[in-house]
Amino acid sequence: MGEAELDIKSRTLIIHSIFVVYGDAASSSVAQQIANDISSHWNEPRASIHYKRERYEVRFDIGAIYSPDLQPEEVWYNDNPRLNFFRVEEYVMGNISFVDGLNCNTGYFKLHNLMQTSTTAAHEYGHTIGLDHPDDLDIRGREMPGIMYPRGTICDPHFQYMPDAAPGQPGGTLDPRHRKVLPSDIEALHLHRLHFSDKGIARVGDFSSIYHHKHEPPPAL
Structure with missing residues (x-):
C-alpha cells in the first residue's frame, strides 16, 4: 500500500x-x-x-x-x-x-x-x-520473468534453480532471483x-x- x-x-x-x-x-x-x-x-x-x-x-x-x-x-x-x-x-x-x-x-x-x-x-x-500472480504460469519461450511470477512457475532452463532439471520437477521451476520489475508491471x-x-x-x-x-x-x- x-x-x-x-x-x-x-x-x-x-x-x-x-x-x-x-x-x-x-x-x-x-x-x-x-x-x-x-x-x-x-x-x-x-x-x-x-x-x-x-x-x-x-x-x-x-x-x-x-x-x-x-x-x-x-x-x-x-x-x-x-x-x-x-x-x-x-x-x-x-x-x-x-x-x-x-x-x-x-x-x-x-x-x-x-x-x-x-x-x-x-x-x-x-x-x-x-x-496478482499472472494466470499463465508456464512462461517457457519468453524473455525476462516479471516480478509477480510466483515460485513454482515453469520457465526456460536458464531461469530455473537447476538448469538441467526437468520442467516442473525439483529444481525445474523459476528461481525467484531472476524476477524483475518490467515496464508492463508498472502499466498493470x-x-x-x-x-x-x-x-x-x-x-x-x-x-x-x-x-x-x-x-x-x-x-x-
Whole structure:
C-alpha cells in the first residue's frame, strides 16, 4: 500500500510506502534491506505513464521502520496509507512469505525468503499495491520473468534453480532471483486511473489492518 503524490511541476508521480517490521527475526538491518530491495527493483524500469495528456515519471519512495514493541492497536487503527506492517520470523506456516490479499497493508515475511533473494519483498509489495500472480504460469519461450511470477512457475532452463532439471520437477521451476520489475508491471498498476485530491494525493491499495501473532511450529513427534 502507498500514497501517490502527483508533482505537476517536475512531472513525477511518486508512490510513498513505509514498511514497519516487527517480530523475533526483525531488526533495523532487515527493515533497511526490505526498503532497499523494493526501491531497487521497482525503480529499475525508470517507467513513465500518461496522465491527462502529460507524461509522468513513476518513482517509488520506500522507507522502513523497525518497531520491536509494535502493539496490535497501532495496526488496527492506523489510517496512514503509507504504512505497511509486516511480521518477520524464521518460521511461517506454509513455509512461505505472504500478504493479506491484494491491495493490502499487512503480511508476514519468512526470514529465509528475504535472505535468499532480493525479489521477495519486491514481489510481496506488488501484491500490496494491487498486482496478482499472472494466470499463465508456464512462461517457457519468453524473455525476462516479471516480478509477480510466483515460485513454482515453469520457465526456460536458464531461469530455473537447476538448469538441467526437468520442467516442473525439483529444481525445474523459476528461481525467484531472476524476477524483475518490467515496464508492463508498472502499466498493470493503472496509475492513470487514480483519483487525486486537490493537493495531488491519492491512495494506492487499501487497509487490511491485520496484526499477526507469531506462528509456532508443530510439536515434534
